[in-house]
Amino acid sequence: MxxxxxxxxxxxxxxxxxxxxxxxxxxxxxxxxxxxxxxxxxxxxxxxxxxxxxxxxxxxxxxxxxxxxxxxxxxxxxxxxxxxxxxxxxxxxxxxxxxxxxxxxxxxxxxxxxxxxxxxxxxxxxxxxxxxxxxxxxxxxxxxxxxxxxxxxxxxxxxxxxxxxxxxxxxxxxxxxxxxxxxxxxxxxxxxxxxxxxxxxxxxxxxxxxxxxDLQPEGVAAPRIGLVLQEFAGPADPDAVAALQRAARAAEAAGARVTDFTLPQQFVEAWAIHMTVQGFEARQALAWEYAHHREALGPELRAELDGAQALDASAYDAARRTAHRARRVLKDVFSEFDALLTVSAPGRAPAGLTSTGDARFNRLWTLMGVPCVNVPVPGDGLPLGVQVVARFGDDGRALAVARLIEAALAKSRRG
Amino acid sequence: MxxxxxxxxxxxxxxxxxxxxxxxxxxxxxxxxxxxxxxxxxxxxxxxxxxxxxxxxxxxxxxxxxxxxxxxxxxxxxxxxxxxxxxxxxxxxxxxxxxxxxxxxxxxxxxxxxxxxxxxxxxxxxxxxxxxxxxxxxxxxxxxxxxxxxxxxxxxxxxxxxxxxxxxxxxxxxxxxxxxxxxxxxxxxxxxxxxxxxxxxxxxxxxxxxxxxDLQPEGVAAPRIGLVLQEFAGPADPDAVAALQRAARAAEAAGARVTDFTLPQQFVEAWAIHMTVQGFEARQALAWEYAHHREALGPELRAELDGAQALDASAYDAARRTAHRARRVLKDVFSEFDALLTVSAPGRAPAGLTSTGDARFNRLWTLMGVPCVNVPVPGDGLPLGVQVVARFGDDGRALAVARLIEAALAKSRRG
CATH class of the missing domain: 3.90.1300.10 (Amidase signature (AS) domain)
Structure with missing residues (x-):
């Protein structure tokens, strides 16, 4: 590269x-x-x-x-x-x-x-x-x-x-x-x-x-990392979970304190309404394309917009309130942790070119508006990655913790 | 009309x-x-x-x-x-x-x-x-x-x-x-x-x-209205203040409870940083026009963008925090009042076509993201207006109170 x-x-x-x-x-x-x-x-x-x-x-x-x-x-x-x-x-x-x-x-x-x-x-x-x-x-x-x-x-x-x-x-x-x-x-x-x-x-x-x-020369000292599985999003593949564990152990070897952490119920609810926010807004944002060229849209997008036509403004307003509540709780989570660590995707890139894979481990963090960094986890076969998530506005810390993990993984691979 | x-x-x-x-x-x-x-x-x-x-x-x-x-x-x-x-x-x-x-x-x-x-x-x-x-x-x-x-x-x-x-x-x-x-x-x-x-x-x-x-047939019963002068924005013209008082008295005659209210210090600070938010974002939003066609921009916009080039991201970030604090306090204000009532502009439309007037009584509310409704105040000469401000998301109430004032003003003029 x-x-x-x-x-x-x-x-x-x-x-x-x-x-x-x-x-x-x-x-x-x-x-x-x-x-x-x-x-x-x-x-x-x-x-x-x-x-x-x-x-x-x-x-x-x-x-x-x-x-x-x-x-x-x-x-x-x-x-x-x-x-x-x-x-x-x-x-x-x-x-x-x-x-x-x-x-x-x-x-x-x-x-x-x-x-x-x-x-x-x-x-x-x-x-x-x-x-x-x-x-x-x-x-x-x-x-x-x-x-x-x-x-x-x-x-x-x-x-x-x-x-x-x-x-x-x-x-x-x-x-x-x-x-x-x-x-x-x-x-x-x-x-x-x-x-x-x-x-x-x-x-x-x-x-x-x-x-x-930008990364600072002194790096980040002993970050407190919460290890998050996002069970509500369904299971990740075993090799994705293994990569997550490898990243966690490498981070610990580099001085991080890694603790298993289960996200409270507000995040389960927030995760579930991401698609309501996305759909209700996409229906408006792409209204011209849908009204004039529906047949020329791809089948996935057409199906999403078809479904979104039935979404009610009250469902959207409720979804926004759910997201707002979870954002408030997330501030407290980040008083306990410098960063959260979770899988970037359910597994390796799926075979074939008929799907782009599944965003179920990403949606929550986009809805929360918080910085997420993908750190590739070196290994055999197609790539795997873990994502480092930090507090809103704390992109520098997300990157510093990601760099610590990246360096620790490289070292563990060499070692 | x-x-x-x-x-x-x-x-x-x-x-x-x-x-x-x-x-x-x-x-x-x-x-x-x-x-x-x-x-x-x-x-x-x-x-x-x-x-x-x-x-x-x-x-x-x-x-x-x-x-x-x-x-x-x-x-x-x-x-x-x-x-x-x-x-x-x-x-x-x-x-x-x-x-x-x-x-x-x-x-x-x-x-x-x-x-x-x-x-x-x-x-x-x-x-x-x-x-x-x-x-x-x-x-x-x-x-x-x-x-x-x-x-x-x-x-x-x-x-x-x-x-x-x-x-x-x-x-x-x-x-x-x-x-x-x-x-x-x-x-x-x-x-x-x-x-x-x-x-x-x-x-x-x-x-x-x-x-x-939309307006409901039953209207709004005895709304609690806070009368706000926004002294931090400078004085309004005497006839704008008189129109505000006329609107307040008409609202009272229609059953509203109108109380003088002085906005706390957080709003003075928020009002002051509106132009920092606007300038820092305008510099980015109009970056192509400024980089390639600065001389073809109008003198006011060119001057605003010239000034915005010196704005620092840290000033912008601080301004956003100031706005966020004021938005939180505003929620408390709207537990006391159904709506705030203030002037829509410093006075009547200025003479001449070389200026579009002054937004100093509007900036705060745009920054707060709350609904504002202009209600024309009937009278002699060029028009005057008052604005009704309500809680974020409560546009229906802003409109209902505005309608109450509009109807009350029409009645007082007839009476």
Whole structure:
């Protein structure tokens, strides 16, 4: 994989220039993209700034993120060739930092669950996950050092786990969604994919204009970690649970205090109403597409919107209150724990390209608006991942704990 | 003015058909629009549904609200001729209800403060207010029975007061902002203008799919009203204060219990940081326009964005915490009062078209996300208005109290 921090270190040292760094991406794209199908569009001749803290960093943008100089097709024939007027806010910020928006990445239609054509870089017969399929796969395959995706249920953390890359779904609205196609305004969250935790931490700190989010040299001392199984979401596969235990033991070896923790009843209720919030808002956000082009929508999205037509505003209002109650309780949970640790997905990437997998271990955290970081767990076979969850606004701590676990896992594998 | 409820009553009774109702708007537009300059675009031949609870209702849409079949120019030459792909969510909802999006209404550029060309229908030498200038003026001049605007500081309530129409800025996100140009995602709120309180109540209940928001036959019994001067925002003009007192006395005569109330210190602090939230978000939301077309922006918006470049994320984060604290205290305030009553603007519409007036009596409530209703106060000269503010989510109560005051003022004027 291309590490953002490594590229920037070489550029700062003068052993690589920004154009050379972008050329590495172009070469990798030429070699791997024909079989990977991760990119919806590649900019033929983008400006490559020589200066800026992200100069030389080629970025992939999920194709629901508006770009003024590239098509933005939402993964749907309805938007074939569509050119937005303006860049999304995050794209403007990337350009201001010197980064090069090089490619639009393949997305499930409207960031829903209907599979797109991207394959898993570790095995082309398996899904890369979704809906940010292309962003996860492009980083995993070494095409790009940074890619942006979005998560409404599990569309950042799940594909990151399936593809074996680091990713963060930051606190709700830490990164602006202006110019990003809406699915659910209370849930949609822009997230980042990178080769490792330090890469996404560095990128997030810059994108969010909050230097304190970056990893600090002193790391995090003896974090209190709650180990959470989310039984209400159903069981995870045995090897996913084994990976979670491996991550927990590695964290303990690195000084963390890990305690089993069962989430109280408010979270069971909150988990159950995520789809009510998502559906009621998606019905409004995609009302034009549904009213005028229902037959052209993918079957999964069409079925979800069909079902959402019956949702009552009172059910939505009740769901919002349920979520609010759980958010209040979560504050107390995070007075006991610096972070929670749980699986990123039910297991490895499922075989076949007819499903993008299941977001049932992600939904609660998106609804809570709290930062989640996927840490790949090294091992044999297709990748597995664990997610580190921290208090709202405490993205820096989520990343620090994730880095501790990432380093501890690497050490235990070497040891 | 054209009353939505009156038109619907006539249509239901069979004495008017939907095409006839829309023809009333067309005739009024032909007569008054040349001097008013309230409309950015009029649909030449829109479909007029025969059925639906808003069939026959011609609607004006502030020209930052996306329409697939009409240009959406944001009040700016940068977006001249721009045609969005899809309708905004509220536009889809209007069409589903049978309403006819007939016109785009003039907006200050990007819903900012730079004046647009619309004049005040009561005196062409005075501003109609902004930024929803065209929506307020079009309803006041009898062009349309319903118009949509947006408020980030005071862009719904202020022009409604200056033009003498009823308007509601609903609870934050009661109406979706999907497909509405963003200025500040934590503040932007879609609002409604109509001839009277019953018109906007009926429209809001339908648009929000919440029938309970409509006025109930039994009205509201003996509401407890807190009379608020917002001294921290500076003084209001004597005739605005006199109108507020007149509204308070009329409410008392109708059975309300009105008590003077001084907002505690948390609200002074919240009021002071509204512009920090707005500026920090506007800088991101309009980053593309600022980076590529700064010179083509209006001078007021350019100056605001220039100033916002220096805002630090930590100042923004602190401002959000200040707002959060005030929202908590506001819940307690609304355990004592059913509604607060305050001025809608510092006074009557200022002379000249070089300013849209001042939002200083509106900012706090937009930041709090609570429903605000403008009630015109009948009298001589240019219009004055008072605003009724209620608890978050209690838009129905805000409207019921506003209706009580509207009826009481009409009675006191007759009596």
């Amino acid at each position: 291309l590490s953002l921090v490594d590229l920037r270190t070489r550029i700062s040292a003068g052993t690589l220039d920004p154009a050379g760094a972008v050329a590495l991406s172009r070469a990798a794209i030429a070699a791997r993209e024909p079989s990977l199908q991760a990119l919806a569009h590649v900019a033929p001749d983008p400006v490559i700034p020589r200066d800026g803290p992200l100069a030389g960093i080629a970025v992939g943008l999920k194709d629901i993120i508006d770009t003024a100089d590239m098509p933005t097709e939402m993964g749907s024939p309805l938007y074939a060739g569509w050119r937005p007027k303006a860049d999304a806010a995050v794209v403007s910020r990337l350009r201001a930092l010197g980064a090069v928006p090089l490619a639009k990445t393949v997305t499930c239609p409207f960031a829903s669950r209907d599979p797109a054509g991207t394959v898993n870089p570790h095995d082309p017969h398996h899904t890369p996950g979704g809906s940010s399929a292309g962003s996860a796969a492009a980083v995993a395959a070494g095409l790009l050092p940074l890619a942006l995706g979005t998560q409404t249920a599990g569309s950042v953390i799940r594909p990151a786990a399936f593809c074996g890359v680091a990713a963060i779904k930051p606190s709700f609205r830490l990164l602006p969604t202006v110019g990003v196609k809406t699915f659910s305004w209370a849930l949609d969250t822009v997230g980042l994919f990178g080769a490792g935790i330090r890469d996404i931490a560095h990128a997030l700190a810059l994108l969010a204009s909050r230097p304190a989010l | 054209l009353s939505l409820v009156d038109l619907r009553t006539r249509i239901s009774a069979g004495t008017l058909d939907p095409a006839g109702a829309v023809a009333l708007s067309r005739a009024a537009i032909a007569a008054r629009e040349p001097s008013l300059q309230a409309l950015a675009h009029v649909a030449p031949d829109p479909v007029i549904p025969r059925d639906g609870p808003l069939a026959g209702i011609a609607v004006g849409l502030k020209d930052i609200i996306d329409t697939a079949d009409m240009p959406t120019e944001m009040g700016s030459p940068l977006y001249a001729g721009w045609r969005p792909k899809a309708d905004a969510a509220v536009v889809s909802r209007l069409r589903a209800l049978g309403a006819v999006p007939l016109a785009k209404t003039v907006t200050c550029p990007f819903a900012s403060r730079d004046p647009a060309g619309t004049v005040n229908p009561h005196d062409p030498h005075h501003t109609p207010g902004g930024s929803s200038a065209g929506s307020a003026a079009a309803v006041a001049a009898g062009l349309l029975p319903l118009a949509l605007g947006t408020q980030t500081a005071g862009s719904v309530i202020r022009p409604a007061a200056f033009c003498g129409v009823a308007a509601i800025k609903p609870s934050f996100r009661l109406l979706p902002t999907v497909g509405v140009k963003t200025f500040s995602w934590a503040l932007d709120t879609v609002g409604l203008f109509g001839a009277g309180i019953r018109d906007i109540a009926h429209a809001l209940a339908l648009l929000a799919s919440r029938p309970a928001l």
